[in-house]
Structure formats: structure tokens, C-alpha cells
Amino acid sequence: VSLMTTVLGVFLACTAAYAFSRFRFPGRDQGMLAFLVSQMFPGTLMLIPLFIIIVKWLGLGNTFWGLVIASVFYSLPFMVQPLQTAFEAIGDRPLEVAATLRASPLDAFFTVAVPLALPGFLTASILTFAHTVGEFGVVLMIGGNMPGVTRVASVQIYDHVEALEYMQAHHLSAVMLIFSFLVLLILYAWRPNPKKGV
Numbered sequence: 100v101s102l103m104t105t106v107l108g109v110f111l112a113c114t115a116a117y118a119f120s121r122f123r124f125p126g127r128d129q130g131m132l133a134f135l136v137s138q139m140f141p142g143t144l145m146l147i148p149l150f151i152i153i154v155k156w157l158g159l160g161n162t163f164w165g166l167v168i169a170s171v172f173y174s175l176p177f178m179v180q181p182l183q184t185a186f187e188a189i190g191d192r193p194l195e196v197a198a199t200l201r202a203s204p205l206d207a208f209f210t211v212a213v214p215l216a217l218p219g220f221l222t223a224s225i226l227t228f229a230h231t232v233g234e235f236g237v238v239l240m241i242g243g244n245m246p247g248v249t250r251v252a253s254v255q256i257y258d259h260v261e262a263l264e265y266m267q268a269h270h271l272s273a274v275m276l277i278f279s280f281l282v283l284l285i286l287y288a289w290r291p292n293p294k295k296g297v
Contacts, residue, residue, distance in 0.1 A: 100163070100238075100251060101231040104170040105224050111171065112178030112223060117212065119179070120186035121194075131183075134176045145173055146240050153241055166242035166249050173237050174230050178223040185219020186212060225283060232279050 118124070119131055137145060149169045150160075159165030189212060197207040213220075235253045242249030244258070252275050259268035 100166055100170060101228050103167045104174055104231045105227045107167065108171040108174055108178050108227055109182075109220060109223055112175055112182055113220075115175075116179050116182035116219075117186055117208065120183050134179045137176045146236055149173065149237075150240055160241065161243040161245055161249055163242075163248060166238060169237050169241040170231050170234060173234070174227045177226045177230050181222040181226065182216065182219045185216035185222075188219075189215045225287070229279060229283065232275065 115130070115134075119127060146169075149172060153165045153169050154160035157165070157168075159168065193211050193215060194207050197211045198204075202210065233253055234251075235257065238244075238249065238251050238254050239257075242251075244250050244254050252271060256268050256271050256275075259265070259271065
């Protein structure tokens with residue numbers, strides 16, 4: 100779930116972040132504010148509309164893909180902000196130079212903006228993955244607790260605690276902690292050095 104959420108979410112966040120950083124359009128400031136405020140409110144405020152859309156309208160409650168869709172939109176604010184910051188740090192000059200070389204806006208985006216914003220993509224991926232690995236509310240409310248379908252590690256830990264199986268809960272928590280640490284360590288080790296360029 101964390102991997103799928105990160106992969107799908109970064110594509111959506113990339114579109115929003117690039118639009119916020121490069122263009123001025125009606126509702127831009129309100130959209131940026133919505134992403135910022137959504138990180139400050141309790142998760143239940145976002146889960147209720149997600150529950151209505153995914154479970155009631157799409158009929159994807161208690162399914163893997165329903166859980167992935169909910170996780171993507173729930174984690175979207177954590178992806179948009181670092182990507183927007185990375186795109187804004189590029190400035191106008193590299194894209195203007197690409198335009199003088201007759202590069203189309205789409206070519207300039209993939210050959211100039213994306214490579215230069217690679218550290219932002221990595222940061223967004225790390226935040227999204229880490230946020231999703233430990234997510235509990237989205238899983239329980241949208242995905243339920245179906246073995247082999249939507250039961251994830253955080254819910255399994257909750258089940259162990261409910262059953263007073265504290266040792267199993269400690270062991271699984273330790274595995275999650277070590278796994279998350281190793282993933283973040285690997286991602287940071289691969290992080291490009293901005294001083295050397297991309």
C-alpha cells in the first residue's frame with residue numbers, strides 16, 4: 100500500500116506542484132492554502148469525505164484499491180509542498196533557455212524541470228512512504244481489517260494489543276521500525292548532491 104501510494108501520489112502531486120509554482124490562475128492561492136491547512140486539521144475531517152466517495156459512491160470499501168486511493172489523497176499534501184518548493188527553486192532562467200532552444204513546454208518540463216527538481220521528488224517520496232507506512236485511521240475506516248486484503252501492519256499491531264498479545268505487538272512494531280529506517284536510509288543515501296548538479 101505504501102509503495103503504490105507513493106508511486107501514484109507523486110504523479111498527481113507533481114501536476115499540482117508544478118501548476119502552483121509556474122502559473123497564476125484563479126483559485127491558485129486557495130488551492131495552496133487548502134493543501135497547507137489539510138496538514139493541520141485532524142485526519143477525520145478528510146476521512147469523512149473520502150469515506151463517502153470511495154465507499155458509498157465508488158463501492159471500493161474494504162478493498163485494496165479503495166485503500167490505495169484513500170491513502171493517495173490523504174497523503175497528497177505531504178507530496179505537494181516539497182515538490183512545489185523544488186520547482187520554485189529552479190527559477191525561470193533554465194526553462195527560458197530551453198524555450199530559446201525551441202523546446203516545447205512539455206519537453207522543458209521532462210528534460211529540465213524534473214531533473215533539477217529530483218531532490219524534491221525524493222523528499223516527497225520519503226515523506227509519503229513514511230506517512231503511509233504508519234497510517235492507521237485510513238486503513239480502519241476505508242479498508243477495514245480483512246486478512247489478506249486490507250489488513251496492514253499497523254492494524255495487526257492494534258489487533259495484538261486488543262488481544263493482550265503485547266510481545267507480538269512489540270515484535271511487529273520493531274520490524275516496522277527497522278524496515279522504515281532501512282528504507283529511509285537507502286533513499287537518503289541515493290539523494291543527489293545539488294552542488295554537483297543532476
